[in-house]
Amino acid sequence: DAKTTQPTSMDCAEGRAANLPCNHSTISGNEYVYWYRQIHSQGPQYIIHGLKNNETNEMASLIITEDRKSSTLILPHATLRDTAVYYCIVTPYTGTASKLTFGTGTRLQVTL
Amino acid sequence: DGGITQSPKYLFRKEGQNVTLSCEQNLNHDAMYWYRQDPGQGLRLIYYSQIVNDFQKGDIAEGYSVSREKKESFPLTVTSAQKNPTAFYLCASRGTSTAPSNEQFFGPGTRLTVL
Numbered sequence: 001d002a003k004t005t006q007p008t009s010m011d012c013a014e015g016r017a018a019n020l021p022c023n024h025s026t027i028s029g030n031e032y033v034y035w036y037r038q039i040h041s042q043g044p045q046y047i048i049h050g051l052k053n054n055e056t057n058e059m060a061s062l063i064i065t066e067d068r069k070s071s072t073l074i075l076p077h078a079t080l081r082d083t084a085v086y087y088c089i090v091t092p093y094t095g096t097a098s099k100l101t102f103g104t105g106t107r108l109q110v111t112l
Numbered sequence: 113d114g115g116i117t118q119s120p121k122y123l124f125r126k127e128g129q130n131v132t133l134s135c136e137q138n139l140n141h142d143a144m145y146w147y148r149q150d151p152g153q154g155l156r157l158i159y160y161s162q163i164v165n166d167f168q169k170g171d172i173a174e175g176y177s178v179s180r181e182k183k184e185s186f187p188l189t190v191t192s193a194q195k196n197p198t199a200f201y202l203c204a205s206r207g208t209s210t211a212p213s214n215e216q217f218f219g220p221g222t223r224l225t226v227l
Contacts, residue, residue, distance in 0.1 A: 032212055043116075043202050043218025044155065051212075087154065093212035099170070100216060102147075102154035 004088045009107040012082075018075040020106050022088030025069040030092045033064060034100065035073045037084040044087065044102070047073065078110045115139065116219035118203050123224045125197075133188045133222045135203035144186040145204040145216060148172060155202060161186055190224065197226045 005023040012018040024033065032051050036044040048055055048062045050071070055062045061074040075082055087105040091098065116137045125131045137144065143162050147155040157170030161180040175194025180186055186205075190197045200223050204216040 032214065034214060041200075041221070041223075043204070043221055044216075045218070046213070046215040049213055049215075091214075093214055095208065098143075098206070098214050099145075099157060099160065100155075100214065101157070101171075104152070104154050 006106045012078045018078040020073040024090045034089040036087045039084045118219035137205045141205035141207045143206040146188045147202045149200040
């Protein structure tokens with residue numbers, strides 16, 4: 001699986017957009033970009049995924065560069081409840097054998 | 113409500129004792145996973161199972177054992193052979209579909225402390 005690089009921590013003011021970058025310069029053509037987040041002492045929660053097109057759902061938007069070597073997760077209007085560790089994961093989808101490898105992620109602190 | 117339950121939330125054991133962590137899901141998911149998380153670290157995969165009566169080792173299987181006798185249950189045993197068992201243990205499940213969302217649903221976790 002491709003290795004990902006994320007900043008260790010970021011701050012964001014409540015109500016502003018939080019832009020979380022992820023570098024995956026060795027990504028392969030069949031690998032997807034997945035984002036999960038983990039609120040303190042809870043299990044991770046799926047946010048969004050993408051292959052090469054930008055994606056949006058009710059939680060966030062995912063912007064993937066044209067060369068697919070990096071991506072950005074955007075939380076359009078961050079709230080205090082978005083304070084969490086955000087994990088960027090790159091892996092191929094292989095059906096039932098699909099696995100996820102979690103790195104150390106980015107700790108996002110949303111402040112008043 | 114559909115979901116994944118793990119019990120207990122906190123577990124204390126003496127060194128040298130085996131301990132079994134429970135994981136149950138009523139989501140009708142085929143695949144189930146066990147992860148370990150140490151303070152300030154990401155999750156590491158211990159074991160996973162794609163179907164009943166089948167499971168595979170993850171990245172850190174040594175000192176652990178699992179069984180998958182029922183679709184809804186995937187218990188993890190932490191044996192005395194595990195050198196540093198104190199950690200936060202998370203169970204997850206995933207439904208099989210052709211969509212590549214790869215979404216895993218996680219339980220609330222069990223925090224194991226070995227004294």
